[in-house]
Amino acid sequence: MVDALMDYETFVKGCAAIGAGLAVGLAGIGAGAGESGIGAAAVGAIAEDRSFLGLGLLFTVIPETIVIFGLVISFILMFAYV
Amino acid sequence: MLKPEKMVKISVVGPKEQLEYASETLHKVNLLHIEDPKEAEYFRIGEPLEKASLVSRSLVQLRSYISYLKIDPGRIVPKRKYRSKEIEDMLSKKLEEYQEQIGSKIEENRSIDEKIRGLEDELRIIEPLKVLGIPSRLLKGYKNLRCFVGFVKENPVEELSKITDQFDAVIKEYEKELLVAIFVKAEYGDDFFRTLQAFGYRELPVPDVDDYDARINEIEREKEELLNRKKQLETEIEEIKVKEAELLLAIEEYLSTELDKSEMPLKALVSKYTFVIVGYVPAKQLDKFRSEVERNGKIVVEVIEEEEEDVPPTKLDNPAVVRDYELLTTTYATPRYKEIDPTPIMAIFFTIFFGMMLGDMGYGLLITILALYLKTIFKTEGWQKLLNIAVYCGISSILFGFIYGEFFGPFIIPGMEEPSKIHFLGDALSALYTFNHHHPLFDRVEEFGVKALLFIVLLIGMFKMLWGFALGFYNVYIEHGMKEAIYEKGCWFIGVLGLVMLIFGFSYNLEIFTSPPEEGFGALLPDNLYILGSYTVEEGRAVPLPIPGLVDGWQAGVNIFYLLALPLLIVWFVIFLKAEIPKMGIFGIIMAVELLTWFGQIISYARLLAIGLSSVYIAFVINYLSVKIGTPPGMALLPVAIILLLIGHAGNLLLGILDPGLQSLRLHYVEFFTKFFEGGGKEYSPFGRVKKFLED
The missing domain is CATH 3.30.70.2750 (Alpha-Beta Plaits)
Structure with a gap:
């Protein structure tokens, strides 16, 4: 069916683009889920002690590495196939 | 720099009746970090001077007024300074007056509240x-x-x-x-x-x-009458606040000083006839300290040999600009006395990272101006430091913005070679660049730019990772000796070096070092560094790691970097086993997986590219939409376009301050500091007080 609609190369490119999107998007969801718990705890800690603000913000962004991984994967996909 | 200031352990000894004089002098000199005393057979902790209870009572009273009047000492810049003598003379009279004016009003206000x-x-x-x-x-x-x-x-x-x-x-x-x-x-x-x-x-x-x-x-x-009276009281109190705030704070400072002095004996050891105070003085200031304290000839300052278990306080020793960044270091931890102080490294890389991520002349300019303006409003030390950092970061963003050719968004349309016609400043900016053909110097929205920057930030990551382990090696070596240093840090340094060689080998096979731009950085290295034959990139196929038995034709891919990586990884693994097996048993081998963590942390530096790109594209979208909405043949709704521009760029600027700031901080705290920086030092806080409302 694929052959009928588009050639093979286009199909691969499309799949790679979708994969790249999924890599960033799903990683983003994962990081968001991770950050939600940390963020809530950090806000609680800050409410107790204002001086925790800096450290709290920092802890909150730690899971963001996962998105960066996703992004790197998507770059590789885009460079390699699209 | 890089090391906290050198401290000398000293003792101040004198006859007991000189204790008051000693406390007076030490407070004035403001150099001695007093250690908490340990009682011994003949020496007991001293008792506060007699005036302490009176002073502390007055101080409590005064502070309650200050807090009731909501006077913030951080916001007040004194117009004139008071002499201590002056305050001393008017103290009792003023305290009575305040009791009468403020105390009674507070009392009345409280009873009104109760009645209501x-x-x-x-x-x-x-x-x-x-x-x-x-x-x-x-x-x-x-x-x-x-x-x-x-x-x-x-x-x-x-x-x-x-x-x-x-x-x-x-x-x-x-x-x-x-x-x-x-x-x-x-x-x-x-x-x-x-x-x-x-x-x-x-x-x-x-x-x-x-x-x-x-x-x-x-x-x-009745309630209305009470409320009226309350309002009247509040205006009266406000009047007093405006008139007396500075004097109140001056008296508070005076009393605090007096309290410090009269409670000093609590930090001294006193025998029947003598007293001893033990503490640390910066080595550079020792002579000054000695001549001041020994002036009356009855007190002696003596240098004590430091012992193994002594923990001297940390006084960070950095030049003026770097000192602002101490705020960021100490938020993580105060370095220990013998540790390396990472502040100078942080100062350089934090600023560069911020600029690399934001990299926009327009936003950089706004941040700089905004920070300079806020500096005139927020006068406390912490804010000043933070805003100074913002100024440096703003300037760094302007520089990188110039390199990237970005001014409120990219100068070049992504995907096209010619300068953007829909740029915020459009042709005006093109005209500004007489060397338009050579600009931007580095274009990070083009595919080559993204690839190149990705590789550059990973290089930075590898470099900082290795640097971190090297510093860690030094720290452990100073504190625990060579063997521990090799087991704990040297081992991982070698491991990560092997990892770096693997990445280089992979990159070499991708022809990054040998191809002209678009494919690589140009012919930086000869293209014949292959050991077992030669290798070329096949179209549309990733370069395999040359693992025998797993990859067909692996011999072709073996280049000099892979060859270097092999012994490094073997050495790492051997040292690792020697270090871990005695501690953890055979299952310690599992810990070798940690090498992958370091790989992950190197990849984590890709955020230097990613955060920047997202902000560029947001700016680009805002510009694009605004031009389409604001000018024909679009909707030609200029006011809407302008509002969109303002709100969009304001929002992007806010993100542009918060995210690069946090991510840059994180790259230091998580990816860099964990390799060598333990912290937990005592901050150097000399006995004395920096006077704000008083003068000598």
């Missing part, structure tokens, strides 16, 4: 009774009847009539609840009470008031 509260409580009882419409004398004082007056959640009559029908109930609705007055024969009283409780009965205490309306009016009138 009482009146409001009464109102809360009388108002429902008024709704009920039964005079209070009919609601109590019966001999054979029980009368329940109060609130219930639902109508209880049905339940009550199951007990007896010989009762009378008046029920009114009041603020979502039911207000009831129930009269029943005394003998059913207890049963009724229990039933009513099931309905959430809340009793209203009936006061001796007959005319509810009259009493309500009276309360309202």
Whole structure:
């Protein structure tokens, strides 16, 4: 069916683009889920002690590495196939 | 730089009657970090000087006034400074005056609040009774009847009539609840009470008031009078605040100083005739300290040999610009005395990273201007430091913005070679660049730019990772010796170096070092560094790692970097086993997986590229939409376009400050500091006080 609609190369490119999107998007969801718990705890800690603000913000962004991984994967996909 | 200032451990010794003089002098010199004393056979911790209790009493009183008047010492820049003598002379008179002026007003204000509260409580009882419409004398004082007056959640009559029908109930609705007055024969009283409780009965205490309306009016009138008086008091207090704030703070400073001095003996060891104070002085200041303290000839300063378990305080020693960044380091931890102080490294890389991520002349300029403006408003030390950092970061963003060619968004349309026609400044900016053909110097929205920057930031990551382990090696070496240093840090340094070689080998096979731009960085290295034959990239196929048995034709891919990586990884693994197996047993091998963590942390530096790109594209989208909306042949709604531009760029600027700032900080705290920086040092806080409202 694929052959009928588009050639093979286009199909691969499309799949790679979708994969790249999924890599960033799903990683983003994962990081968001991770950050939600940390963020809530950090806000609680800050409410107790204002001086925790800096450290709290920092802890909150730690899971963001996962998105960066996703992004790197998507770059590789885009460079390699699209 | 890189090391905290050198400290000398000293003792100050003198005859006991000189203790007061000593405390006076030490406080004035403001150099000695006093250690908490340990009692010994003949030496006991001293007792505060006599004046301490009087001073602390006055201080508590004064501070309560200051906090009541909500005076923030951080916001006040003194117009004139007071001499200590001056304050001393007027102290008792002023304290009395304040007691009279502020103390009595605070007292009166408090009693007014209390009265108002009482009146409001009464109102809360009388108002429902008024709704009920039964005079209070009919609601109590019966001999054979029980009368329940109060609130219930639902109508209880049905339940009550199951007990007896010989009762009378008046029920009114009041603020979502039911207000009831129930009269029943005394003998059913207890049963009724229990039933009513099931309905959430809340009793209203009936006061001796007959005319509810009259009493309500009276309360309202009284309350208004009290409120007027309160307002008047507040204006008076505000007047005092404006007039006396500086003097109050000066007196507070004076009293605090006096309290410090009179409590100093608590940090000294005192015998029958002598006293000893032990502490640390910066080595550079020792001579000055000695000459000041020994001036009267009765007190002696002596340098003590440091012992193994001594923990000297940390005084960071950095030049002026770097000192601002100490704020960021100490947020993580205070370095220990023997540790490397990472602040200078942080100062350089934090600023560069911020600029690399934001990299926009327009935003950089705005941040710089904004920070300089805020510096004139927020005068406290912490804010000044933070805003200084913002200024440096702003300038760094301008520089990188120039390199990237970005001014409120990219200069070049992504995907096209020519300068953007829909740029925020459009052709005006093109005209500014006479060397337009060579600009941007580095274009990070083009595919080559993204690839190249990705590789550059990973290079930075590898470099900082190795640097971190090298610093860690030094720290451990200083504290625990060579063997520990090799086991704990050197091992991982070699491991990560092997990892770096693997990445280089992979990159070499991708022809990054040998191809001209678009594919690589140009012919930086010869293209024949292959050991077992040569290798070329196949179209559309990733370069395999040359693992024998797993990859066909692996021999072709073996280049010099892979060859270097092999012994490094073997050495790492051997040292690793020697270090871990004795500690963890055979399962310690699992810990080797940690090498992958370091790989992940190198990849984590890709955020230097990613955060920047997202902000560029947001800016680009805002510009694009605005031009389409604002100019023909679009919708030609110029005002809407301008509002969109303003809001969009303001939002992007906010993200552009917050995210690069946090991510840059994180790259240091998580990816860099964990390799070598433990912290937990004591901050150097000399006995004394920096005077703000007083002068010598």
